[in-house]
Structure formats: structure tokens, C-alpha cells
Amino acid sequence: MKIYNTLTKRKDEFVPLEPGKVKMYVCGPTVYNFIHIGNARPMIVFDTVRRYFEYKGYDVNYVSNFTDVDDKIIKKAIEEGVDADTISKRYIEECKKDMAGMNVKPATTHPLATEEICGMLEMIQTLIDKGFAYKAPDGTVYFRVKAFKEYGKLSHKNLDDLQSGFREIKVTGEEGKEDPADFVLWKPKKEGEPYWESDWCQGRPGWHIECSVMSRKYLGEQIDIHAGGEDLIFPHHENEIAQSEAANGKTFANYWMHNAFLNIDNRKMSKSLGNFFTVREISEKYDLQVLRFFMLSAHYRSPLNFSAELMEASKNGLERILNCVDRLQDFLKSAAEGDMTGQEAENAKEVQALVEKYEAAMDDDFNTADAISAVFELVKLANSTANESSTKAYLSMVKDTIEKLCDVLGIITEKKEEILDSEIEEMIAARQQARKDKNFALADEIRGKLLEKGIILEDTREGVKWKRA
Numbered sequence: 196m197k198i199y200n201t202l203t204k205r206k207d208e209f210v211p212l213e214p215g216k217v218k219m220y221v222c223g224p225t226v227y228n229f230i231h232i233g234n235a236r237p238m239i240v241f242d243t244v245r246r247y248f249e250y251k252g253y254d255v256n257y258v259s260n261f262t263d264v265d266d267k268i269i270k271k272a273i274e275e276g277v278d279a280d281t282i283s284k285r286y287i288e289e290c291k292k293d294m295a296g297m298n299v300k301p302a303t304t305h306p307l308a309t310e311e312i313c314g315m316l317e318m319i320q321t322l323i324d325k326g327f328a329y330k331a332p333d334g335t336v337y338f339r340v341k342a343f344k345e346y347g348k349l350s351h352k353n354l355d356d357l358q359s360g361f362r363e364i365k366v367t368g369e370e371g372k373e374d375p376a377d378f379v380l381w382k383p384k385k386e387g388e389p390y391w392e393s394d395w396c397q398g399r400p401g402w403h404i405e406c407s408v409m410s411r412k413y414l415g416e417q418i419d420i421h422a423g424g425e426d427l428i429f430p431h432h433e434n435e436i437a438q439s440e441a442a443n444g445k446t447f448a449n450y451w452m453h454n455a456f457l458n459i460d461n462r463k464m465s466k467s468l469g470n471f472f473t474v475r476e477i478s479e480k481y482d483l484q485v486l487r488f489f490m491l492s493a494h495y496r497s498p499l500n501f502s503a504e505l506m507e508a509s510k511n512g513l514e515r516i517l518n519c520v521d522r523l524q525d526f527l528k529s530a531a532e533g534d535m536t537g538q539e540a541e542n543a544k545e546v547q548a549l550v551e552k553y554e555a556a557m558d559d560d561f562n563t564a565d566a567i568s569a570v571f572e573l574v575k576l577a578n579s580t581a582n583e584s585s586t587k588a589y590l591s592m593v594k595d596t597i598e599k600l601c602d603v604l605g606i607i608t609e610k611k612e613e614i615l616d617s618e619i620e621e622m623i624a625a626r627q628q629a630r631k632d633k634n635f636a637l638a639d640e641i642r643g644k645l646l647e648k649g650i651i652l653e654d655t656r657e658g659v660k661w662k663r664a
């Protein structure tokens with residue numbers, strides 16, 4: 196298997212630290228609001244990476260954090276007049292619901308920054324003891340970038356360039372820095388902010404230290420893969436490397452994987468630009484399987500532009516696969532027992548060739564776009580070769596193969612009879628119109644159709660209300 200490694204800037208053969216095991220860490224979201232579909236891209240991409248390793252027989256230890264102490268969380272808490280904790284807990288729960296909707300498996304461990312402060316204090320102290328960090332007069336602890344000779348190796352930046360760049364940006368409040376390139380490990384509290392006691396000041400951690408600490412605690416000093424969106428390469432991942440390697444004296448991660456951005460109108464989707472859709476909004480229009488399928492239709496290192504047209508194309512593509520599995524399921528009900536026919540055995544070889552094509556695509560830096568093409572070819576083959584008179588042996592082999600390959604992509608092949616909120620509203624409006632037109636038979640028919648899908652209507656004085664049974 197080959198993985199594009201940001202560190203070496205080439206595709207490297209994957210060699211695990213321990214045979215048969217993969218230790219991977221994926222930087223998770225800062226939880227101060229519903230996640231947007233840009234945040235969903237790394238979740239879906241790296242969940243697929245995990246699933247493919249599992250398909251290959253690896254035992255994957257997958258750690259992904261929630262950053263639950265941060266300026267944005269505190270700001271939101273102040274706006275709502277609640278604790279920062281209330282905000283982060285709420286959005287962690289909401290994020291987990293979105294992940295479940297997108298069929299993203301829960302991580303082996305989802306650590307929270309606020310529960311790992313002890314480990315952070317310990318690592319910061321080690322860095323001070325080893326000369327890699329220092330305390331400024333105001334109590335802030337900074338990482339001494341100059342002391343870590345390999346700083347810049349991930350982002351392929353040269354420290355001299357970095358320093359001249361930083362010199363032009365003088366940040367007030369950071370006068371205690373020895374060097375403009377140094378970054379915060381621990382900072383003093385401000386009025387009304389959550390804080391923890393430490394030897395340096397009452398305060399809270401900088402953003403980068405949590406990942407170094409959690410990764411070491413749950414996966415060990417050395418890991419196979421560290422991943423996240425490409426905006427994390429610098430400074431976040433560069434700083435994580437500096438902290439971890441300075442503290443542990445070992446290479447931190449062997450492979451660094453970064454997904455490209457999800458864009459909208461060719462600009463990065465982000466909260467700060469305001470050009471985003473939340474996963475929750477998308478779920479009102481589409482089954483989140485469609486979103487997942489859309490994300491995987493491009494290679495993870497290519498920018499992907501979100502558009503209604505591409506979502507529709509993904510919806511149709513997904514439907515084609517689900518319909519095929521559905522047909523195979525139908526044929527299976529009355530299929531004949533016994534061995535495959537000679538022709539079926541020939542077709543089975545073609546199925547196997549497509550499985551190999553799929554695996555070759557995934558082995559080549561997780562090329563899900565090509566892997567999906569192989570699935571479509573398989574669907575085409577199934578549609579042209581499977582029918583009422585096929586044997587059970589052939590039908591179940593084809594069906595199991597499609598299901599297994601889809602499962603790696605996180606696509607559930609069982610057709611869901613799900614109905615979207617917007618469809619319900621449309622049907623209710625049609626029923627109201629039918630009643631206005633005194634077409635009570637049609638109105639009753641619509642009510643019955645909704646009931647079949649588990650939707651119960653209630654006519655109240657304020658209008659029609661509905662709930663799921």
C-alpha cells in the first residue's frame with residue numbers, strides 16, 4: 196500500500212510500526228457549533244482509510260480528539276450566558292449524531308482536551324526541563340522553536356524565512372517571546388475564562404499541546420499515521436512534531452496525511468467566511484449517505500467543489516448501486532441451489548478482476564474515485580449477468596462482493612425507506628390542498644402513505660403537526 200506522505204512529499208510504501216496494527220490520530224473539530232460539511236471531509240476520508248485498513252486485516256487503533264477549550268467556545272458561552280462546558284458538551288453530542296448519520300465509525304478513543312490537562316502540564320514541564328520551552332514574565336510558556344533543529348520539516352519551510360516573516364508581525368501581549376516564531380504552550384487566564392492551576396500561572400493550554408499529549412497517551416510515543424485537513428500542516432502539525440519529538444526524543448508519526456479543502460464557488464468552506472452548509476442542513480435535503488458518496492467521488496488530495504449538481508449526480512450514482520443490490524436480493528428469494536453454471540464461473544472471474552481493480556485503486560493512496568468506478572463496473576456486470584434464473588451461489592457472491600466493497604466506503608447498501616422532513620412537509624401541503632378541494636379520498640390516501648412510512652399526523656387548532664412513530 197502506498198500513502199502520500201506530506202513529510203517526504205512522495206507516495207511511501209506503508210510499513211506499520213507493529214505488524215498487523217495501525218495506530219492513527221486524526222485531529223478533530225473545535226466544538227462550538229454544528230460542524231459544517233468542510234469539517235465532514237476529513238471525518239469521512241479518514242474513516243474510509245480506517246475501514247480499508249480493517250478490510251486488509253489490520254487492527255486499527257483510531258484516536259480523534261474534540262477540542263473543547265478554545266477562544267471560540269468561550270465567546271459562544273459568553274454570548275449565551277452559559278458555561279463553556281455546556282457549549283462544548285452540546286456540540287460534541289450534535290457532532291456525534293452527524294457522524295452517525297454519515298456512517299463514520301466512532302473512534303477507538305475520542306479524548307477531550309479538558310480531561311487531559313494533567314498530561315499537558317507534564318509534557319510542558321518536560322519541555323522546560325529539556326530546554327525546549329521557557330516561561331515569560333507574564334506566566335505564558337512558549338516553545339523555543341530555535342532549539343528544535345528540524346522545525347519546518349513537515350511544511351517544508353525554512354526557519355530563517357519563517358523568522359523574517361514573523362518579525363513583521365508583532366503581536367501585542369507577546370512581548371515576552373524570545374523569538375517571534377515561538378508558540379504558546381500555556382497561557383494566563385483572562386477574566387471569566389475557564390482556567391487550571393499550574394506552576395507557571397493560572398491558565399489554559401495553547402491549542403497544539405493537546406494532540407501531542409493525547410496521541411502519546413492513547414497510542415504511544417510513536418504512531419503510524421497522523422492526519423487532518425491541509426490547513427493543519429502549518430502551524431498545528433509542525434508544532435505537534437516539535438513538541439512530541441522534543442519531549443520524547445523519537446520520531447512522532449511516520450506518515451502525515453492531509454485532505455484538500457471542500458470548497459464552495461472555489462473558495463474554502465469555512466465558518467469565518469460564512470460560506471458554509473452544516474451537515475445538519477444537508478441532512479434535511481439528502482440522506483447523509485449521499486454526502487458521504489459525494490465526498491469520496493474525488494481523491495482526498497484534490498480540492499472538491501460543493502454544488503447541487505454534483506450532489507444530484509452522487510444521489511443518482513448511489514441509487515444505481517442500491518437498486519442493483521435490491522434486485523440481487525429479489526432474485527435470491529427464489530434462486531436455485533447448487534453450483535454456479537459454467538458461464539457464471541466465467542463471470543465470477545470478471546468480478547474478481549474488478550475487486551482487484553478496486554484494491555489497486557485503494558492501495559494507491561486511497562484513490563476512492565477510481566475505487567467507485569470499479570464498483571460501478573461491478574454493478575454494470577451484475578445488471579447484465581444476474582437474473583431470475585441465476586444460481587444462488589452466483590447471486591450471493593456478486594451481492595456480497597458489492598456489499599463488502601461499499602462497506603469499505605462506508606456506504607450501506609440496504610435500501611432505507613427513509614423520508615426527509617422536506618418531503619413530509621410537501622405531502623402535508625398536498626393533503627391540505629386536497630382537503631380544501633374537498634377531495635377527502637386523496638387527503639386520506641396521503642395520510643395513509645405517510646403512516647406507512649411511520650409518520651403520524653395530528654390536526655390541531657394551530658395546524659397540522661407530525662411526528663415519527
Ligand code: AMP
Pocket residue numbers: 222223224225232233234235236237423424425426427454455456457458463464465
Ligand atoms: P476545525 O474545527 O476548524 O479545527 O476543523 C476540523 C477539521 O476540519 C480539520 O482537520 C480541518 O482541517 C478540517 N476542515 C475545516 N474546513 C475544511 C474544508 N473546507 N475542507 C476540508 N477540511 C476542512
Ligand code: ZN
Pocket residue numbers: 221222223406431435
Ligand atoms: Zn491536532
